[in-house]
Amino acid sequence: MRFDRLMFPLLYKRNKNIYSSSILTIIFLMIISVIIIFFDTQNLIKSSVVRNKVLNIMFLSKDFFSSSLPNFLKLKEHFISKKQLILENEILQKESKEYGLWELKAKRLEIENKILKKELSITPSKINKYVTAKIFVDTKSLFSKSILINVGKNMNVQIGQSAATSKGLVGSIVEVYDNYSRVLLITDINSKIPVRVGKKNIKAILSGKNKKELEFAYFQDNQIINENETVFTSGDGGYFNSGIPIGITRIENGKTYVIPTNNLEELQYLQIFLNNFKSF
């Protein structure tokens, strides 16, 4: 290894012996790559099947290696002292009391809500079924925004179901594997969501741009969207349930953006709604 020399590359003479068939091989493989891209983008091949099988093998091998390693967390548990356990117990008892109070308040509100709904004679909405998932691998890149989560076919997750947190929509399921699935985030360039904006319920299509914020791809005619208005899913097209918050509008240099309510960079857990289309 030599650190002392910096010379202009063109000063070196060409070594024609190295100029071999390898360049031709590379060009040939590049043509193959272009053909694969064409077939994949035009949906002439079922790339999801290939992705599914390869990722399943990867996850299986990962599970195999991680299960054969000793569980260091359990070893650590043995070293926790009695004092620490007593302290932890006290904190947990306090927390459970607080949660008890919250539960009571929530129940009271629920009863009150039911009475009010009966008085207004509103038909009861169907309860959303969901599973909570942990983000397994963050596969966001410059050119695509997706994440892998640790629930899949084993929890009845299906393509098209929406992923959200208590703050709002995160994305939708695009690929499902045995124990894992992939969520396409709302900020991805291929994400298009039918929405309603603000109190006026203006219909629009929201599109991701591989940026932190989202942009409107389509507006209802002659409508003005103000700043700081909440954007909800409209449920049009039956892809998402209606009324899931997405973000808040912001106007910069005359252009309207939507800032997602969730910080997609710091997500750890999310909920997958299993009963899409039921309220549609």
Next chain:
Amino acid sequence: MLNFFIKFKQIIIYSLPSLFVILFTLFNIAVSKSFLDFGLFIALHGIFFWFIHTPNLLPPLIILILGLLQDIIYLLPLGSTSLIFLLSIMLIQIYKEFFLEPSFLETWISFSIIFSVCIFSSWALFSLINYNITPITPIFFETFINILFFPFTYVFSYFFLTKFQLEKINKKKNV
């Protein structure tokens, strides 16, 4: 049984360059992503180093497969990353004709140029595939941190190159 282990060790040594490329990808996904995202082109560190020193152990077909693997992991159109990786090795092949015995600094500068060409080509390619211009500003940051990080991967890879005498194996092996 002993024979099996010797053969297994040999296979591992032969496939070290490919394993390095996978290792860099996994490093970014599993370790560094939460605080410093090197992006999917961190694999180019491995491809660049090993294709210069041991091209016979990292043939273009393997690079095509590694690219496809990246596409599967990152949900990109199949073949797109392979195309960029193959473009990079074509550039490295041309570069190798100019440099007979490159110094570290020459290698670093060449890596910076090749990396920049590849990342901007990929930006153009993905914009073309999506019929939509993807944001260009994050590319500058990603290029910068990758160029900055290159000496570390270089030293790390160089250690294994000398430790297992992979250049000698490369000369013996004709893939």
